Amino acid sequence: MDVVIFCGGRGTRLMEKTTIMPKPLVNIGNKPILWHIMKNYSHFGHNRFILTLGYKGEMIKRYFLEFPWLENHFEISLGSIQTPKPKEDWNVVLLDTGIETNTQKRFFLSKEHIKSDRFMTTYGDGIGNINLHELEKRHDFLNKKYGVLGTITVLNPESRFGIVRIGEHLVEDFKEKPIINEFVNIGYMVFEKYVLDMIDESDVMMETHLLEILAKEGKLGFYHHKGFWECMDSYKDYTNLNNLYKNGMPWKVWND
Numbered sequence: 001m002d003v004v005i006f007c008g009g010r011g012t013r014l015m016e017k018t019t020i021m022p023k024p025l026v027n028i029g030n031k032p033i034l035w036h037i038m039k040n041y042s043h044f045g046h047n048r049f050i051l052t053l054g055y056k057g058e059m060i061k062r063y064f065l066e067f068p069w070l071e072n073h074f075e076i077s078l079g080s081i082q083t084p085k086p087k088e089d090w091n092v093v094l095l096d097t098g099i100e101t102n103t104q105k106r107f108f109l110s111k112e113h114i115k116s117d118r119f120m121t122t123y124g125d126g127i128g129n130i131n132l133h134e135l136e137k138r139h140d141f142l143n144k145k146y147g148v149l150g151t152i153t154v155l156n157p158e159s160r161f162g163i164v165r166i167g168e169h170l171v172e173d174f175k176e177k178p179i180i181n182e183f184v185n186i187g188y189m190v191f192e193k194y195v196l197d198m199i200d201e202s203d204v205m206m207e208t209h210l211l212e213i214l215a216k217e218g219k220l221g222f223y224h225h226k227g228f229w230e231c232m233d234s235y236k237d238y239t240n241l242n243n244l245y246k247n248g249m250p251w252k253v254w255n256d
Contacts, residue, residue, distance in 0.1 A: 001136070002114050003046050004121040005037065008054020008097055008106055011125070013234045022056040024124035025063060026238060029245040032063070033232055036127050036251065038090065043254035044132040046120060050093040050113045052106035061094050104199055104206035111196045122187035127241070127251045128155075128229030130188045135223045139190040142221035149195040150214055151221040153188035155229050156180060183222075185211075186229050 011023030018026070024034035038049060053060055063070075068086040093113045097106040107121070118139075120132070130153055139151035158177045165173040185207070199210050214220035228250040232238055244250055 001046050002048045002050060002116045002119040003038075003041050004050045004052065004107070004110050004114070004119060005034070005124050006103055006106060006121070007034065007051045007060060007124040008057065008099070008101060009125075010055045014232065014238060016235045017238065018055075021059055022054075022124075023232065024051075025056075025059055026232060028127070028232075028241045029249075033127060033241070034060070034124050036249075037122065037124065039088075040127070040130070040251065040253050041120070041132065042088065042090065046132065047089055048091040048093075048115070050095055050110045051124075052095055052097045052110055054097055054099045054101055054106070057094075057096055057099075064092055064094060102203050102205050104209050105201055105203045107206050107210070108196065108199050108201050114193055114196075117193050119191060119193060121189050121191065123231075125233065126187050126229065126231040128186065128188070128225065129227045129251050129253050130225050130229070131227075131253075132188070135188060135190060138223040139221060143192065146221065147219065148214075148221040149198075149219045150189060150191040150211070151223055152185045152211070153225050154183040154222045155186050155225050156182070157184050183224075186225065186231070188223075188225070 005024075007022065007024045009023065011018035011026075014023060014026065017023070025032045027033070028036055034051075041047075041049070051060060067088075095110060095113060097109045101109075135151065135153060139148070142148040142151055156179050159180050160177070162174060162176045163178055164171055165175075195210070195214070198213065202209075211220060230237065230241055230244075230251070232241055
């Protein structure tokens with residue numbers, strides 16, 4: 001199944017890193033967050049990726065051009081240079097979709113490059129241990145029973161703040177950043193390919209247009225992920241993910 005990954009945003013809340021590189025190339029440990037995302041998809045057998053490039057997209061192109069050299073130890077004979085065999089068996093489409101383009105237009109521009117009848121998509125800054133087989137099974141069930149055209153992955157996030165419960169005069173309880181009851185869309189979506197026939201090249205946000213239309217028509221399902229997920233949205237998130245990298249990578253689903 002093809003995988004579309006949105007890689008074009010400016011990452012303005014992570015300017016400490018994104019002034020010099022696109023957010024998908026910001027490292028967790030010694031690898032870009034994009035590599036970690038693709039590695040998880042690859043573990044479930046999805047090895048063809050369409051990356052919708054925008055801000056500093058040429059750096060992502062350069063990363064993949066140099067990928068075999070970056071990922072291997074090698075001995076070089078200057079008289080007959082041979083590219084080392086890359087460790088990852090990935091097919092990557094690097095698609096320029098504009099620096100300021102919104103997600104729905106990037107989505108539309110990827111249409112001609114998607115070969116599978118059903119495909120997945122996610123964002124290039126969120127990583128989790130989502131079971132993609134279970135996500136696909138959930139979408140298949142909802143597609144057959146309710147005719148959904150897309151399934152998004154949702155999660156109950158932690159509150160950003162601790163919660164205080166009070167009585168008439170006294171504090172009764174204090175909970176440090178509890179899990180809240182509302183859901184957020186964390187990406188990791190599955191779509192039937194012909195959902196792209198429902199949109200045009202309008203430069204709008206997919207989240208407030210296509211997904212809202214599908215929801216109103218009863219054509220959007222969900223998969224409830226109860227495991228780990230984190231978005232690299234700020235420098236604090238960057239620091240947290242790198243600390244987690246040192247302590248076992250809770251998003252890791254692949255085998256070494």
